[in-house]
Amino acid sequence: MSVKTPSKLYLILAFLSVFVSAHTHAQLITVEPQYQQRYHAILEELRCLVCQNQTLADSSSELATDLRVQVKTMLEDGASDQEILDFMSARYGDFVLYNPPVKSHTLFLWLGPFILLFIGVTATLVVVNKRSKSEQSISDEDQKRIKELLDKK
Amino acid sequence: MIPELGQFALIVALCLAIAQAVLPLWGAQTNNINMMSVGRSAASGQFLFLLVAFLCLTYSFIANDFSVLYVTNNSNTLLPIYYRISAVWGAHEGSLLLWVLCLAGWGFAVAVRSRSLPEDVLARVLSIMGMISIGFILFTLLTSNPFERMFPAASEGRDLNPLLQDPGLVIHPPMLYMGYVGFSVAFAFATAALISGKLDSAWVKWSRPWANIAWVFLTIGIALGSWWAYQELGWGGWWFWDPVENASFMPWLVGTALIHSLAVTEKRATFKSWTVLLSILAFSLCLLGTFLVRSGVLVSVHSFASDPARGIYILTFLAVVVGGSLSLYAWRSVQFTSGGRFDVVSKETMLLLNNVLLVVSMLTILIGTLYPLFLDALGLPKLSVGPPYFSAVFVPLMLPLVFLMGLGPLAKWRRVTLKALFNQLKAYFLIALALGVILPLAIYGDTTIMTAIGIAAALWAIFTAAYAIMRLVAKRDQSTSLFKSLCKIPRAMYGMSVAHIGLGVFVLGVVFTSSFSDQKEIAVKIGDSVQLAGYSFLLDRVASIKGPNYQAVRAYVDVSEDDQLLTELTPEKRIYNVQRNPMTEASIDAGLFRDLYVALGEPVSDQEWGVRIYYRPFIQWIWIGTILMALGGILGATDKRYRLNVK
Amino acid sequence: MIRALLPIAFFTILAGFLYVGLYKDPSLVPSPLIGKPIPSFELSVLKDADSSVTEKDFKGQIALINVWATWCVACKQEHAALVHLAEQKNIPIYGLNYKDDRDLAKQWLIDYGDPYVLSAYDPSGRVAIDFGVYGAPETFLIDAEGVIRHKLVGIMTADVWQQQFVPKIEHIQQDL
Numbered sequence: 001m002s003v004k005t006p007s008k009l010y011l012i013l014a015f016l017s018v019f020v021s022a023h024t025h026a027q028l029i030t031v032e033p034q035y036q037q038r039y040h041a042i043l044e045e046l047r048c049l050v051c052q053n054q055t056l057a058d059s060s061s062e063l064a065t066d067l068r069v070q071v072k073t074m075l076e077d078g079a080s081d082q083e084i085l086d087f088m089s090a091r092y093g094d095f096v097l098y099n100p101p102v103k104s105h106t107l108f109l110w111l112g113p114f115i116l117l118f119i120g121v122t123a124t125l126v127v128v129n130k131r132s133k134s135e136q137s138i139s140d141e142d143q144k145r146i147k148e149l150l151d152k153k
Numbered sequence: 154m155i156p157e158l159g160q161f162a163l164i165v166a167l168c169l170a171i172a173q174a175v176l177p178l179w180g181a182q183t184n185n186i187n188m189m190s191v192g193r194s195a196a197s198g199q200f201l202f203l204l205v206a207f208l209c210l211t212y213s214f215i216a217n218d219f220s221v222l223y224v225t226n227n228s229n230t231l232l233p234i235y236y237r238i239s240a241v242w243g244a245h246e247g248s249l250l251l252w253v254l255c256l257a258g259w260g261f262a263v264a265v266r267s268r269s270l271p272e273d274v275l276a277r278v279l280s281i282m283g284m285i286s287i288g289f290i291l292f293t294l295l296t297s298n299p300f301e302r303m304f305p306a307a308s309e310g311r312d313l314n315p316l317l318q319d320p321g322l323v324i325h326p327p328m329l330y331m332g333y334v335g336f337s338v339a340f341a342f343a344t345a346a347l348i349s350g351k352l353d354s355a356w357v358k359w360s361r362p363w364a365n366i367a368w369v370f371l372t373i374g375i376a377l378g379s380w381w382a383y384q385e386l387g388w389g390g391w392w393f394w395d396p397v398e399n400a401s402f403m404p405w406l407v408g409t410a411l412i413h414s415l416a417v418t419e420k421r422a423t424f425k426s427w428t429v430l431l432s433i434l435a436f437s438l439c440l441l442g443t444f445l446v447r448s449g450v451l452v453s454v455h456s457f458a459s460d461p462a463r464g465i466y467i468l469t470f471l472a473v474v475v476g477g478s479l480s481l482y483a484w485r486s487v488q489f490t491s492g493g494r495f496d497v498v499s500k501e502t503m504l505l506l507n508n509v510l511l512v513v514s515m516l517t518i519l520i521g522t523l524y525p526l527f528l529d530a531l532g533l534p535k536l537s538v539g540p541p542y543f544s545a546v547f548v549p550l551m552l553p554l555v556f557l558m559g560l561g562p563l564a565k566w567r568r569v570t571l572k573a574l575f576n577q578l579k580a581y582f583l584i585a586l587a588l589g590v591i592l593p594l595a596i597y598g599d600t601t602i603m604t605a606i607g608i609a610a611a612l613w614a615i616f617t618a619a620y621a622i623m624r625l626v627a628k629r630d631q632s633t634s635l636f637k638s639l640c641k642i643p644r645a646m647y648g649m650s651v652a653h654i655g656l657g658v659f660v661l662g663v664v665f666t667s668s669f670s671d672q673k674e675i676a677v678k679i680g681d682s683v684q685l686a687g688y689s690f691l692l693d694r695v696a697s698i699k700g701p702n703y704q705a706v707r708a709y710v711d712v713s714e715d716d717q718l719l720t721e722l723t724p725e726k727r728i729y730n731v732q733r734n735p736m737t738e739a740s741i742d743a744g745l746f747r748d749l750y751v752a753l754g755e756p757v758s759d760q761e762w763g764v765r766i767y768y769r770p771f772i773q774w775i776w777i778g779t780i781l782m783a784l785g786g787i788l789g790a791t792d793k794r795y796r797l798n799v800k
Numbered sequence: 801m802i803r804a805l806l807p808i809a810f811f812t813i814l815a816g817f818l819y820v821g822l823y824k825d826p827s828l829v830p831s832p833l834i835g836k837p838i839p840s841f842e843l844s845v846l847k848d849a850d851s852s853v854t855e856k857d858f859k860g861q862i863a864l865i866n867v868w869a870t871w872c873v874a875c876k877q878e879h880a881a882l883v884h885l886a887e888q889k890n891i892p893i894y895g896l897n898y899k900d901d902r903d904l905a906k907q908w909l910i911d912y913g914d915p916y917v918l919s920a921y922d923p924s925g926r927v928a929i930d931f932g933v934y935g936a937p938e939t940f941l942i943d944a945e946g947v948i949r950h951k952l953v954g955i956m957t958a959d960v961w962q963q964q965f966v967p968k969i970e971h972i973q974q975d976l
Contacts, residue, residue, distance in 0.1 A: 030676065040672070047537050049934035052452045052827055053395065055539075058388045060735075062899070063934055066925050091932040093832040098539025100524075105533045109524050113517035113546045120509040128505065129497050142493070430807060437811075450821040464822040472815050479808035486804030523817065530820040535830055 029068050035075045042071055042084055047096050055098065156221050159209030160300040163250075166202040166257070167290045169195050173260070173283030177276035181349070189272045192279035193264040199286060200261035203254045210250060210299055211241050220306030223247060223299045229312035229731055231702035239323040240313045245447060246299035248326060252443075253289045255327075255334040256282065263338055263363070270359055277345035278338075285337055288470045296463050312702065312731035321381025329374030329401060333439040335367025336408060336432075339415075340478070343432035347481040352488055357418045357428060364415055364432070365790035368408045369783045375401050376779035387737040387752045389672065389767035391775060394543040396451040399522045400442030403515045407435045410511040412786075417504050421566060423492025424501075427508055429482060437475040438515070444471055450526060498571055500564040503557055510554045517546055548603075555610045555660065558653055559617035563624070577624075578617060585612040597669050607664035614657030618650040645792040652785025659778025665771035672767045676757045686768035688749060689713045693721075695762065703729040705738075708753050708762060712742060724753040724764070748772050831932050831951040838865070838946050839930035846897050846905055846919035853920050859946040862972055863892045864939055864965075866916070866956075867928060869900045870908045872936040878955040879912050885961065886915035891969075895919030898928050898936050941965055943972045 031039045040057060046067070048059035056064050056071070067088070074084045088096050100106050173195035180188025210223075214237045219225045227240045227247070242251040260282045267275050293299070342360035346352055378398065383391045392398065411431040418428045445451055448464030495501040521538045529535055559581075560574055575582075589609030593600035622642060629638040671686050682691040691711040698705040705727040712719045722740035729736065739752040747770045754763030833839075838855050845851040858865060866882060868875040886893050895916035897905050902921055909919075922928055931940070934953075941950040950968045952960060 045539075045541055047539065049829055053393075058386075058390075063925075066929065070926075070929060090832065091929060092934065093830060093932075094534060094536040095829050096537070098537055099541035099545075100536045100538050105528060106524075106536070109520060109538065109542070110546075112520050113513065113550065116513045116516055117510075117550060120513050121506065124502075124505055124509050125497060128495070128502050131491075132494055132496050134494075426804075434807075444818065448818075448822060450818060450824075450826065452826045461822050468815065468818055468822070471818075475811055476808065476815075479811055483804040483808055523814075525826065526821040526824075527817055529824050529826070530817050534832075535828075 029065070029072055031072050032076070035072070038081060039072060039075055042075075042081055043068065045085065045098050046071075046088055047098050049092060049096060155209045155212050155216075156218070156300040156302065159206045159213075160294075160298065162202045162206040162209065163290060163294060163300075166199050166206065166253075167287065167294065169199040169202065170283045170286035170290055173199060174280050174287055175283075176280075177283075178280035178348075181273040181276040181280070184273070186272060189276035192276045192283075195283065196257070196260040196264040196279050199283075200254075200257040203250075203257045203290075207241070207250055207254045210247060211238060214238060214241055217310070218306075219308065219310055220302050220304070221299075222301045222303040225303060225307040225310045227313050228310040229702060230309060231730060232310075232313055232318075233701050235323065236313055236318050240317070242326050243313050243317050243322065246293070246297045246301075248330075249289065249293045249297050250299055251326065252330050252334065253286060253293060255330045256286055256289065256337060259331075259334055259338055259363075260286070263341075267359070273349065274342075274345060274351075274356065274359070277348055278341040281341040281344050282337060285341075285474065288474070292463075292466055292470065296460070296466060310731075312729060315703070315727070315729045315732055315734065315736045316385060318729075319381060319385045321377060321385060325374060325377040325381055328370055328377055332367055332369075332371025332374045332408075333401075333404065333442070335363065335370055336404060336411075336436040336439055338363040338367065339411065339432045340436035343429045344478050344481065347429065347478070347485050350485065350488060352425060352429070352485065353490070354418050354422045354425060354492075357415055357425075360432070361412075361415045361419060362790050364408070364412055364435075365786055368405075368412050369786035369790065371401070371405050371408060372779055372783045372786065375405060376776055376783075380776050383772070384739070384741065387739045387765075389670070389739075389750050389752075389765075389769055391666075391772065394521075394540045396453040396522050397442070397446050399518050399543075400438075400445045403518055404435050404438035404442065406511045406515040406518075407431055407438055410508045411435050412789075413504055413507055417501065418492075421493050421495075421501065423495070424505070424508075425492060426486065426489045427505075429489075431508070431512075433475070433478045433482060434512075437471075437478075440467075440471050440474060444468060445522075451522070493567070495566070496568040498564075499568050500561060500566045503561040503564055507554065507557055507561065510550060510557070514547065514550045514554075517550060518543065521546070548607075551660075552606065552610055555614050555656070558656070559613050562621045562649060562653070563617065578620070581616040581620060582613060585609045585616060588612050593665075593668070601668065604664055604668040607660060607668075611657045611660035611664065614660065615654050618653035618657065622646065622650050643792060645789045648785045648787070648789030648792070650785070651788060652782045655778045655781025655783075655785055657778070658774050658781055662771045662774030662776075662778055666769050666775070669770045670768060672765065674754070674763070674765045676761050676763050678761045683764070683766060685766050686747075687714060688719075688768070689716075690722075690751065690764075690766055692762065692764070698725065700727065702731070703727045703736075706753070706756075708751075708764070710740070710751050710764075712749055722749070722751045724751045726753045743773055745773060746771060828953065829934060831948070833932055833948050834951065836948060838940070838942060838948060839927070841920075841927040841930065843920040843922055843927055846895070846902065846909075846921040849902070849921075853918060855946060857918075858894050858942065859944065861892065861944050862969060863894060863917075863942055865894045865896060865931075865942060866940075867896045867898050867931070867933050867936050867938040868919075869898045869936050870904045871900065872898075874955050875937045876912070878937055878957070879915075881956045881958060881961070882915040883913040884958075885956070889961075892917045896928060896931070896933075897921050898933065899923060899925045941968055 043057035044055050046056040048054045048056050048061060048064045050061040050063050051059045056067055071084055074087065085097060089101075094101060100109060102110055173192060176188045176195070177192035180186070180191070213221045213224050214228055215234065217224070217228065217230050223244070223246050227243050228237055232240065240247075242248040260279060263282070264275070264279060339360050342356050342363070346356040378401070379391045382393070383389065411428070414424050414428040414431050417424045444464070444467045446453070448467060449460070450464065521542055524538050525536060559578065563574060563577060586609045589605040589607075589612065590600065592608055593604055625642050625646070626635065626638050673683060673685050675683055677683055677692045679692050679694060682689050689712070691713070693709040693711050695706060695708045698707045705725045707723050707725045710722045710724065712722055720742050722742055724740040725738040727736045727738055728734075737752050739750055742749040747768060750767040750769060752765045754765055756762050838858060840855045842852055842854050845853050864885075882893060885891065893915050895918070897919045900923065902923070905919070905921070920927070925933075937955060939952040939956055940948050942948055949972060950964065952964060
């Protein structure tokens with residue numbers, strides 16, 4: 001673990017800034033405190049199109065940085081959360097939204113789980129209820145065993 | 154020389170797998186004891202040769218043999234030795250080899266530990282496992298050979314992906330694969346029963362401990378993956394609902410249903426059809442997961458480099474294994490004898506609802522994960538399904554499950570009255586509700602309805618699980634000591650309670666960390682402090698560091714609370730010599746009730762750096778909960794009845 | 801019996817989807833702007849900082865808009881194809897220089913050829929965002945009214961031109 005010398009540090013910083021971005025300076029996007037919560041919440045809902053496994057909050061790609069600046073600017077201009085999300089999806093499609101909008105082709109997505117739950121639970125209770133009331137009150141296996149025991153005599 | 158030996162060993166293993174698949178099954182159908190016994194030796198031999206192959210690949214990594222293409226792509230002379238070894242499973246080809254090794258390992262274990270199994274049952278089980286082996290070894294040899302050479306040999310390797318250079322990589326994939334592959338044993342038992350037509354509940358007794366152990370491995374594997382992501386990815390998150398994470402979670406959900414269903418079928422000879430189906434389903438989901446990771450069909454951070462040819466192969470294999478077993482299931486379905494009768498309100502019904510809820514949860518995740526693919530295949534507009542969706546749909550499904558979990562263990566078989574149950578439990582219910590509201594208010598001064606419900610549900614789970622044990626102790630007669638009566642309780646009962654408590658602890662961790670986390674992303678000058686959540690973070694100095702295969706800048710951050718210095722955190726920004734992508738290494742002060750997490754961002758100037766600071770309350774409870782669940786599973790699997798006879 | 805057939809039926813449908821999915825590219829982001837007019841903008845011309853260009857200047861005929869930059873390796877690979885297209889195929893190509901340095905970009909066109917009628921200079925990338933650009937190179941096909949008819953994400957080649965653009969152009973011309 002070496003102690004830094006100033007020239008080494010500059011070298012490393014130079015290295016880092018080259019790799020971080022050649023075009024936008026490695027800018028830290030400072031958002032005013034009153035917008036911070038909304039800013040982070042919106043970024044978590046947007047998908048980075050370059051590093052597609054990350055949210056706009058997590059991605060370090062240039063496009064992500066540019067879009068973060070865009071979100072911050074729109075927040076400070078007074079846009080609502082929905083307006084910002086609409087802005088992004090108008091340009092990049094619904095693909096950029098991690099929270100899929102409710103449209104005709106996403107009805108199955110949003111309602112499906114609850115429909116399945118309903119069908120599953122009601123079917124179960126109906127079947128169990130029917131079986132518990134049926135004539136056959138002794139299981140097949142037990143019947144077999146009873147028969148064997150009786151035959152043994 | 155060594156790589157060729159490895160490849161040769163793979164081929165021998167394939168031949169043994171073929172022998173293992175064909176002969177014992179034929180022997181079982183024709184009652185030929187000699188052919189049936191081939192199963193044991195073939196399984197042992199297959200494991201031995203795969204071990205040889207695996208060791209050959211490991212040797213190539215340790216010796217820096219850059220004539221092997223896979224080694225060149227994933228290693229480097231500067232890579233520390235422990236990462237060179239774990240790099241063996243760092244990419245597609247090598248991880249497949251690990252997969253087949255685990256599969257052979259389980260087969261070997263079944264062969265060795267099944268002394269009291271009827272010969273024909275063992276023969277069929279090993280045969281099916283052999284068939285699965287054939288599929289995977291063939292896949293490896295034909296499309297993903299780790300021993301492929303390159304001429305001329307490279308002089309240096311391309312280094313292991315820096316994201317994988319972390320202790321998590323060393324154990325996460327092996328644990329995960331042991332879990333995935335472990336469900337093949339339960340699958341084999343179920344399918345063997347379908348083939349033989351012997352669908353009474355005997356096979357369940359043999360299958361049960363294997364399923365439990367597989368479940369334990371899978372639990373640990375998933376937990377490690379989550380913990381690793383938290384440590385390594387620099388964003389304080391622990392679960393992303395990434396397609397491949399979902400691919401491991403789905404078999405876990407079904408596996409949980411399976412271990413419960415196995416218990417019911419063993420005790421009450423009912424749910425036979427469910428247990429067979431769940432056994433098939435669990436392993437099918439493991440195979441589906443393999444497909445999703447390696448075919449390029451979904452965008453995921455975990456995807457290995459994809460290739461449609463590989464995708465076709467795995468899909469075909471999937472179709473044969475899953476299609477075949479589900480067809481067998483449909484064919485034999487008329488032969489399932491019905492078990493004991495039970496009332497609508499009974500332990501059986503609750504466990505049945507448990508199965509249903511878990512399967513519905515699995516289907517929900519399946520729909521969400523594959524929805525983008527469905528739409529794309531149908532030519533409909535593309536979209537993304539991410540964490541907001543999964544959180545929204547998954548939580549409502551989990552709540553009834555957690556509630557049921559409290560009632561189930563206390564319900565009686567066949568029939569129980571809701572009144573009786575409520576009388577026993579209403580105190581706990583009310584206390585849990587009250588604490589659900591009081592605790593967050595007391596600690597943080599704020600709460601939402603969902604937070605309160607979540608905490609109440611978790612506490613309900615913990616109280617009822619503890620009560621299940623306490624109730625047994627309370628029933629003892631006065632002459633027995635407390636200690637003695639505690640010892641008399643079967644280990645499996647403890648297993649259940651510990652596992653259920655573990656789930657409660659896990660839920661508490663999730664609720665607290667989701668509701669009360671805080672973060673700050675801010676530029677700090679050297680010498681300045683940042684305040685977050687009552688803690689003070691002082692950026693003391695920044696230094697340059699040289700690691701074994703990377704250069705880094707390290708920041709020294711003093712963390713204080715009320716002017717008392719607690720610790721020094723050292724986040725780094727690393728550039729690995731070969732791959733050159735900047736990597737952030739967060740520094741974490743882990744605590745039982747909160748984690749403080751600092752990551753270094755970009756430099757603003759040489760005196761000012763961007764930092765990200767996270768306050769994560771109760772986040773360690775997430776992994777403590779999973780450890781408890783795994784412990785519960787181990788207790789259940791090592792219950793006396795399994796240690797004495799069959800394993 | 802029907803109940804027992806449900807799992808296999810479900811699996812068959814699933815397998816069908818998975819098979820189709822193997823031949824799709826999950827990371828391709830389709831543009832929602834197809835069929836919509838190009839966004840309005842005002843940028844300086846790359847070669848002349850004092851002149852400006854707006855979306856109206858791109859309208860009037862079937863044309864291509866190509867998003868490019870000197871730092872983009874793939875752009876260099878497709879550049880020869882673009883130069884060829886401009887010379888042989890008689891279709892105007894407008895450039896959108898994306899997040900670049902003006903002098904470097906001008907030099908690049910001198911070194912490698914200039915297929916563009918003109919290039920608009922977008923150093924901040926803000927206009928590109930309005931076009932839904934997520935990775936250079938990208939090429940838009942627009943008709944005379946300035947409506948976007950097709951978008952290519954990736955490198956332009958002779959094959960891509962023939963398979964993707966020519967049919968669309970013929971389609972537009974037939975509609976007229």
